[in-house]
Amino acid sequence: MSQPFPAPQWFDLPRAPAPGTVVAQHDALADACATMVALDTTEGNVFRLLLMRAGPGVHAFVNRCPHFGVPLAARQEQLLQKPGISISCNVHYARFRWSDGLCESGECKGESLISVPLEVHSDGRVCIASDPVDRPPGEL
Ligand code: FES
Numbered sequence: 001m002s003q004p005f006p007a008p009q010w011f012d013l014p015r016a017p018a019p020g021t022v023v024a025q026h027d028a029l030a031d032a033c034a035t036m037v038a039l040d041t042t043e044g045n046v047f048r049l050l051l052m053r054a055g056p057g058v059h060a061f062v063n064r065c066p067h068f069g070v071p072l073a074a075r076q077e078q079l080l081q082k083p084g085i086s087i088s089c090n091v092h093y094a095r096f097r098w099s100d101g102l103c104e105s106g107e108c109k110g111e112s113l114i115s116v117p118l119e120v121h122s123d124g125r126v127c128i129a130s131d132p133v134d135r136p137p138g139e140l
Contacts, residue, residue: 010062010116011132015041019130023060026124029053032084034098036063036076049116051126052098054084058126061101061113065089072096072113 010016017023017039029035031053038046048063048071063071072089073079080088086104088095094106101113117129 007066007112007114009133010114013047013062013064013114015045015047017041017047017128019128019132021128022125023049023118023128024051024058024126026053026056026058026120026126029058029126031055034079034081034083034087036073036079050079050087050113051118052087056120058118058120060116060118061096062116064114065091065094065108066103066111066113067092067094067106067108 021039023037023039024035029051033053035051035053036048037051038048041047050061050063052059052061065072067089068091070091072087078090080090085098086095087098089106092107094103094108096103096113101115103109103111117131117133119127119129121127
């Protein structure tokens with residue numbers, strides 16, 4: 001299914017956190033598990049991310065389904081995931097690939113979750129990357 005408009009970048013979304021914002025401590029994230037975090041932004045508003053830890057690495061997606069722009073899940077215990085393989089939307093059950101957020105089946109097949117670049121620091125802080133653009137490996 002083709003997408004009528006380009007997907008927004010994470011930093012264009014309302015309440016997007018600033019680069020450098022701490023989102024978690026690495027050792028607090030279960031390996032091969034998606035963890036939902038709600039970042040307090042301004043005036044009690046929150047920005048929800050899904051942190052996908054794989055060993056020493058962590059990548060993140062905005063908790064937003066490309067089908068209707070709604071959260072994949074409202075709470076951690078509602079996340080539908082096959083650890084290390086896929087995560088699914090609670091609304092119409094579109095299934096997204098763990099590694100890159102591509103929708104493999106469902107109403108928005110071929111679209112992707114919005115990726116947010118992260119940096120893992122030597123002290124274990126997991127932060128929004130200082131460079132807000134998420135580039136494929138090897139691309140400058
Ligand atoms: S809103 Fe997520 S699959 Fe429809």
